[in-house]
Amino acid sequence: xxxxxxxxxxxxxxxxxxxxxxxxxxxxxxxxxxxxxxxxxxxxxxxxxxxxxxxxxxxxxxxxxxxxxxxxxxxxxxxxxxxxxxxxxxxxxxxxxxxxxxxxxxxxxxxxxxxxxxxxxxxxxxxxxxxxxxxxxxxxxxxxxxxxxxxxxxxxxxxxxxxxxxxxxxxxxxxxxxxxxxxxxxxxxxxxxxxxxxxxxxxxxxxxxxxxxxxxxxxxxxxxxxxxxxxxxxxxxxxxxxxxxxxxx
Ligand code: PEP
Numbered sequence: 655x656x657x658x659x660x661x662x663x664x665x666x667x668x669x670x671x672x673x674x675x676x677x678x679x680x681x682x683x684x685x686x687x688x689x690x691x692x693x694x695x696x697x698x699x700x701x702x703x704x705x706x707x708x709x710x711x712x713x714x715x716x717x718x719x720x721x722x723x724x725x726x727x728x729x730x731x732x733x734x735x736x737x738x739x740x741x742x743x744x745x746x747x748x749x750x751x752x753x754x755x756x757x758x759x760x761x762x763x764x765x766x767x768x769x770x771x772x773x774x775x776x777x778x779x780x781x782x783x784x785x786x787x788x789x790x791x792x793x794x795x796x797x798x799x800x801x802x803x804x805x806x807x808x809x810x811x812x813x814x815x816x817x818x819x820x821x822x823x824x825x826x827x828x829x830x831x832x833x834x835x836x837x838x839x840x841x842x843x844x845x846x847x848x849x850x851x852x853x854x855x856x857x858x859x860x861x862x863x864x865x866x867x868x869x870x871x872x873x874x875x876x877x878x879x880x881x882x883x884x885x886x887x888x889x890x891x892x893x894x895x896x897x898x899x900x901x902x903x
Contacts, residue, residue, distance in 0.1 A: 656856075656857065656858075656859050656881045657688055657689070657690050657859070657881075658688070658689050658690065658859075658875065658881055658882040658902040658903075659689075659690045659691075659692065659816060659859050659861060659881065659882035660689060660690070660691050660692070660882050660883050660885065660895075660898055660899045660902050661691075661692040661693070661694060661715065661743065661777060661816075661818075661861065661882070661883070661884050661885065662691075662692070662693045662694060662885050662886075662888075662889025662890075662895055663694045663717065663745065663748070663863075663884060663885065663886050663889060664693070664694060664695050664696060664717075664889060664890060665696075665717070665750070665886060666696060667696075667890055668695060668696060668699060668890065669699075670699060670702055672890070673695065673699050673702050673703050673706050673707075674702075674706055675892055676693065676703075676706065676707065676710075676712070676892055676895075677703075677705075677706025677707050677709070677710065678706075679710075679892045679896060680707060680709075680710025680711070680712050680896075681709040681710045683710065683896055683899075685711075685896075685899050685900065685903070686899075686900065686902065686903020687903075688903065689899055689902045689903050690713065690882075691710075691711070691712045691713070691899050692712065692713040692714065692715050692742065692743050693707060693712055693713075693714060693715065693889065694714075694715040694716060694717050694743065694744075694745055694777075695714065695715075695716075695717075696717065697716065697717075697731055700714060700716060700736070700739045700741055701739050704739055704740040704741065713742040713743060714739075714740065714741050714742060714743075715741060715742060715743030715744055715745065715777065716731070716736050716741050716743070716744045716745070716774075717744075717745050717748070718731075718744065718745060718746070718748075718751055718765070719731055719732060719733050719736060719744050719746075719765060719768060719769060719772075719774070720732055720733075720765075720768065721761065721764035721765045721767070721768045722768070723768065723771065723772075732768070732772070733768045733769050733771060733772025733773075733774050734772050736772065736774055737772050737773050737774060741774065742774065742775060743774065743775050743776075743777050743816070744765075744769050744774045744775075744776055744777065745776075745777050745779060746762055746765045746766050746769060746776045746777065746778050746779070747762040747765075747766075747778050747779045747780065747799065747803075748779045748820075749779065749781050749783075749820060749822045749825060750825075753822075759798075759799060759802035759803075760802075762778070762799070762802070762803060763802060763803055763806045766778060766803055766806075766807070766815070767806070767807075767811075770807075770811050770814055775814055775815070775816060776814070776815055776816070777815075777816045777817075777818055777861075777884070778800075778803055778815050778816070778817050778818070779818045779820050779863070779884070780796045780799045780800055780817065780818070780819055780820070780843070781795075781796065781799075781819060781820040781821050781822045781825075781863075781864075782795040782796060782821060782822060782823075783795075783822045783823065784822065784823035787821060787823055792821070792839060793839065793842050796819060796839060796842070796843065797842065797843070797846050800817070800843060800846055801846070803815070804847075804850055809850070809851065809854075812850060812851070812854055813854055813857065813858075815858065816858075816859045816861065817843060817858060817859070817860050817861065818860075818861040818862070818863045818884040819836065819839050819840055819843060819860060819861070819862055819863070820862075820863035820864050820884060821839075821864050823864075824863075824864025824865050825863065825864050825865070825886060826865070826886055826887060827864075827865060828865050829864075829865060830864055830865040830866065830867075830870055830874075831862070831864060833873045833874050833876070833877050833880075836862045836874055836877060836880060837877035837878065837879055837880060840860045840862065840877065840879035840880050841878075841879045843860055843879075844858070844860065844879050859881040859882055860879055860880065860881050860882075861880070861881060861882040861883055861884045862874050862875075862877075862880045862882075862883055862884070863883060863884030863885065863886070865886075865887070866883045866884075866885050866888060866898065867887075867888045867894065867898070868888065868893075868894045868897035868898055868901070871883060871897075871898040871901045871902070872901040875901060875902050882902060883898060883902070885898055
């Protein structure tokens with residue numbers, strides 16, 4: 655049985671006041687017992703978020719990390735610094751990192767490895783662009799991104815991943831993949847995992863991301879291979895995010 659995970663990605667948004675609002679709201683909320691919640695906040699808020707969210711049982715995640723463990727990399731943050739702050743998850747391969755910061759598959763692999771060495775759980779994002787979608791290349795692109803990471807890891811390391819399928823054309827656009835479209839890609843991802851190991855495929859949590867909101871979450875989360883959501887815009891509104899968490903129970 656896979657425990658659903660709802661992860662919010664604030665991107666470069668939010669404030670200390672919003673961290674506090676979420677801390678109080680989650681401490682007071684009664685969420686379904688069998689749902690895990692995580693919030694990926696910007697670096698400067700990680701320390702405050704781990705404190706504010708611990709009573710509400712919300713795990714804290716970062717949005718990226720450097721692939722080196724330490725050294726002369728001005729402005730960068732290492733995995734060990736994140737674990738020092740009790741951070742549990744880190745996004746790797748988000749489409750904004752791939753497109754805006756030039757992170758290719760090799761950079762994604764290096765970051766996944768750095769996360770694992772530091773004891774973080776990498777939340778690996780996969781997804782095709784609109785052009786690739788229209789050219790019916792979705793599976794080829796998504797499974798290619800997945801294979802690049804799986805092939806570079808030891809079998810035991812693969813089990814530490816969480817995967818998010820996020821069609822790029824659905825991120826921040828208000829356009830969501832239909833539940834059937836999302837399910838089809840999730841099933842293809844799980845089939846691909848089966849080629850590595852059956853237990854890996856059955857245990858791996860596959861999240862959907864791309865304009866998930868309170869109004870469409872239940873239908874997406876009801877699909878057999880969708881084990882949670884990666885939520886951008888709607889994770890900045892505490893009531894919307896709470897409603898999505900409730901619908902995963
Ligand atoms: C995201 O940034 O990972 C995301 C899914 O964003 P949104 O929910 O706003 O589409």
